[in-house]
Amino acid sequence: MKRHQVVVLLIEPIVGFDASIPPLIFGTALGPDGDELYDVTLCGLSTDPVATTTGYAIVPMAGPEALETADTVIVPGTKSARTRTDGSLPDDVAAALSRIRPGTRMVSICTGAFVLAAAGLLDDRPATTHWRYAAEFRTLFPKVRLDEEVLFVDDGDVLSSAGLAAGIDLCLHIIRRDHGAAVANDAAKYCVVPPWREGGQAQFIQRPVPQAANDSTARAREWALENLHDAINVEQLSRISNMSVRTFNRRFTEQTGRSPGAWVLEQRIERARHLLESGDLPIDEVARQAGLGTGASLRQHIRRSVGMSPLRYRKTFQGV
Incomplete structure (x- = not known):
């Protein structure tokens, strides 16, 4: 199977953490036979080292020609002065983006959304970026339907995420969309990160620091995961x-x-999706084991979640 070509475009000064996410996450996504599913290339506007915002440089593997064969292009966060100041693209960035084939999936992490917006790729579309830069983004790009409250936005062929760790969530979401929950969960497990945070989750959680053991709800969550098939209430x-x-x-x-x-x-x-991807249980039995009640309820939730029926979803990931 031909590997999916992911090209990460580094625009100086790049947010180094953002740039490191795609090769790490996509590089650990493996098929059932242990085969790598993605090739990830970091490219620059040239092959010269690209300065980061935190005192070191990244040497890209290729120049902008790598964009010509990409299936997915990812633009990590950048503090490119021109794009962040007047909403326009420097000539070399515009020239690089012009190499991308029509139909290529476009992705931004954090302030990489400024680049996609400056290229007109987000006009009249939903998108997100880091909440701290939402006000300046709106001023520069009023046509974009910005939602700075969410972790990431999937608008089909154009996806965007909030800052830093939300880029991990988006890359795992893309793997899940391409190859199913099992592959995405294995990649997350290898990277020791949470396997799934839904895109609509709030960017800012009031108390993100782990609580002391007697102040934690972790035990209740573990119990819930073991008993999803039963009725569960907050009491x-x-x-x-x-x-x-x-x-x-x-x-x-x-x-x-x-x-x-x-x-x-x-x-x-999530449990229902895993059951659909990995077996051939009747729809009503999938609904029962996932705690969703009836087949009709399962159909409603799966269609709302992934935009297709359970049977179509199973066929997509099992190839049957």
């Missing part, structure tokens, strides 16, 4: 955590960015 979860319902709700949201009910539903949809 059960709060008892497991030895908290009042009110305290549990508050701390759960602080620690996950989601209400308990929304989080459980997301895990159930």
Whole structure:
């Protein structure tokens, strides 16, 4: 199978962390036979070292010609003065982008969205960027439907993420979209990062620092994951955590960015997707094991989540 060609365009001064995400995440995505699914190339506007915003440089593997054969192009965060000041593209950046074939999937991480917007790729489309730069982004690009509250936005052939770690979430989402949950989860496990944070999750969680053991909802979440097939309510979860319902709700949201009910539903949809990808259980049985009730409920949630029916989703990932 031909590997998917991912090209990461480095525009100086680049956010080094953002630039390191795609080769790490896509480079650990393996097929069932252990074959690598993606080739990742870091390219610059030339092959000269590209300065980062944090005191070191990255030597790209190729120049802009690599963009001509890309299946996916990713633009990491950049503090390119011209694009961030007047919303225009430097001539060399515009020339590089002109090499990209029509139909290539375009992705931005953090302030890489400024580059896609300056190229007109986000006009009249939903997108996101780091919340800190939302005001200046709106001023420069009023045609973009910016939502700085979310981790990432998938608009089909154009995707964007918030800053830093949200780029990891977006790359895992792309792997999941391309090859299914099992491949994405294995890549996440190798990188020791959470396997899935849904794109609509808030960028800013009030208390992201892990809580002390007696202040954590982790045990309740672990129990919920083991019992998704059964009815789960917040009273059960709060008892497991030895908290009042009110305290549990508050701390759960602080620690996950989601209400308990929304989080459980997301895990159930995730379980259903895994069952659809990995087996041939009847739809009603998938719904039961995932705790989604009926086949009709499963169809509604899967269609809302991935835009297709459960059977079509299974066929997509199993090739049957």
